[in-house]
């Protein structure tokens with residue numbers, strides 16, 4: 001039913017909006033719009049005093065919808081939904097209109113145009129509010145239990161953080177041992193702590209907590225349900241265990257890039273090895289650095305192998321950890337062994353933050369840095385049983401430099417770990433770089449579009465240990481804040497099917513990526529029906545329906561077409 | 570038509586991905602013509618051809634779909650499904666004597682401030698040429 005008593009608030013945002021948009025003109029232009037009952041301007045709509053005034057307005061005037069014309073919806077939708085709710089109005093009868101980012105700021109060069117645009121945007125907002133429907137979020141009980149998948153250093157950190165906040169944790173690791181990559185490392189940057197010690201310390205913290213149950217040799221084999229209430233089957237050794245959890249924190253980590261056969265001589269020349277192999281060699285050698293029975297005096301490191309690739313390669317990203325890891329290895333070499341020369345063939349060193357100190361140390365040790373670009377990569381050749389590396393060094397005006405090397409270390413980057421089974425079980429979106437994808441790198445960095453499935457650590461993007469820990473704790477805090485209440489509010493902006501218009505052709509079910517469309521009976525016919533627990537409100541099903549039987553709540557034909565008509569004025 | 574005689578463009582942006590790019594353009598004061606108006610939806614593959622046709626009927630000269638492309642958080646099929654919406658609409662447009670070039674689509678991610686402004690100003694220029 002059309003809303004007839006709409007309150008409209010036009011915000012100055014200090015001067016952010018009103019310096020360019022003539023607020024009085026906007027008010028004048030919209031005051032006679034149908035269904036506008038109350039119209040005000042406000043210096044800061046989001047301020048406490050304005051919010052209180054809105055609550056009072058809604059209550060005294062018995063408004064049935066409100067429009068706030070201010071900043072981007074990304075900022076204050078929860079704020080004004082809260083206002084509506086406190087005033088006893090349905091939060092979905094509030095509409096946000098963006099006259100700042102897409103008004104006053106975008107058109108600060110043209111105040112007249114910015115004002116004209118703001119008028120139409122507000123009118124469109126009023127049209128949308130008029131057709132808005134009260135939507136009710138249903139509440140369901142939620143289990144304050146999290147399955148943390150992967151017990152590398154990230155997963156163990158997530159588990160500990162969750163347990164300390166009172167959440168029960170199942171820590172599920174597919175290998176026999178925990179700790180992931182770090183458990184196999186000796187000295188680490190930037191603290192020189194031992195990797196295996198760090199891993200063992202975390203494990204002992206895990207074991208101290210009664211509300212963490214660790215399963216090794218374990219993998220999820222089945223998942224059903226939605227946030228707050230997932231039922232999973234976990235295969236532990238040869239048994240299958242049913243568990244009930246509220247959410248997942250996926251901490252499944254990375255793999256090291258495996259060079260192609262022949263890439264910088266890899267697989268063809270025995271003295272071409274990867275950085276993880278070299279780290280092991282350093283850890284396992286004492287006094288002298290020996291490889292294949294030969295003393296190593298000159299090490300050539302080739303950077304960015306498998307990272308920062310050109311159009312022919314898949315991995316366009318920088319792996320972040322490897323500049324520092326390679327330099328750290330060279331510093332270790334200098335500490336542990338005498339008379340070894342380190343030659344770093346790099347593409348610009350990326351030792352950000354405190355890691356820069358290691359770069360400085362290595363430079364002071366006399367390490368040599370040569371820089372190349374992708375169109376002229378180092379060449380590795382064999383002459384008379386010796387290995388040579390040749391490069392055009394950018395740092396000396398492109399001069400060609402050739403040097404002998406006893407060992408070539410390929411500084412290999414991180415790649416996503418093969419985990420397609422898990423990705424399809426949990427429906428985790430995968431990004432352009434093939435790592436798991438968050439909703440927004442800055443605004444919602446550990447959540448995925450699947451409610452209740454969070455990601456952290458290196459399954460999401462290359463990270464060092466500190467960054468892995470930080471994102472793991474962020475994921476733990478985020479999901480604990482949701483589950484700790486013991487109940488969940490479901491988002492009500494879902495698809496809805498008008499059964500009398502549906503002729504069951506199945507096209508919507510085919511289009512839905514979340515298995516959210518099921519069959520039901522209506523008037524003795526089979527028709528489509530939305531399974532609300534699965535529907536994500538993407539609307540993919542709506543344009544494919546030949547009879548236009550599907551509307552998305554909040555984006556109905558009446559609302560969108562009302563907006564189009566207003567904007568076209 | 571707007572007061573300055575410029576053509577009007579309706580942009581369909583997506584709440585999580587391409588609308589933030591337009592916000593970012595505003596934040597960076599990257600200007601574009603003010604006769605460009607946005608309606609934001611959850612995913613570009615939910616845009617109904619009838620909405621686009623309604624915009625043309627009511628006087629918009631162009632419609633631009635700022636699609637999610639491969640970044641869509643609802644899954645990889647989004648790009649293909651949005652293209653399908655465009656194909657279907659192009660047919661409806663031809664039937665009404667509209668030029669397919671009046672409907673454009675490009676994948677825009679949340680940090681694409683510069684590219685989205687380029688797309689939109691370029692599209693506006695094309696429409697102005699068409700109009701003259």
Ligand SMILES: Cc1cc2nc3c(=O)[nH]c(=O)nc-3n(C[C@H](O)[C@H](O)[C@H](O)COP(=O)(O)OP(=O)(O)OC[C@H]3O[C@@H](n4cnc5c(N)ncnc54)[C@H](O)[C@@H]3O)c2cc1C
Nearest residue numbers: 150152153154174180181188189252253254457458464465
């Ligand atoms: C050569 C090298 C040197 C490095 N040196 C340093 C350093 O000195 N300092 C530093 O800060 N960082 C360093 N790093 C980076 C560091 O290794 C990572 O930041 C860290 O390992 C990330 O931890 P994680 O828990 O995200 O992933 P991982 O270590 O990969 O652990 C993931 C865990 O998840 C498990 N798993 C995967 N899939 C599943 C599944 N489906 N079900 C159940 N379990 C699963 C795996 O078995 C593994 O135990 C280095 C990396 C390399 C390659």
Ligand code: SF4
Nearest residue numbers: 304307318319322323
């Ligand atoms: S961290 Fe350094 S070696 Fe690794 S990909 Fe980035 S630039 Fe290359």
Ligand code: SF4
Nearest residue numbers: 512535536538539541
């Ligand atoms: S809105 Fe999206 S998730 Fe919901 S039924 Fe339609 S296609 Fe499926």
Ligand code: SF4
Nearest residue numbers: 502503505506508545
């Ligand atoms: S696409 Fe439309 S007609 Fe076909 S099953 Fe779905 S709702 Fe029914």
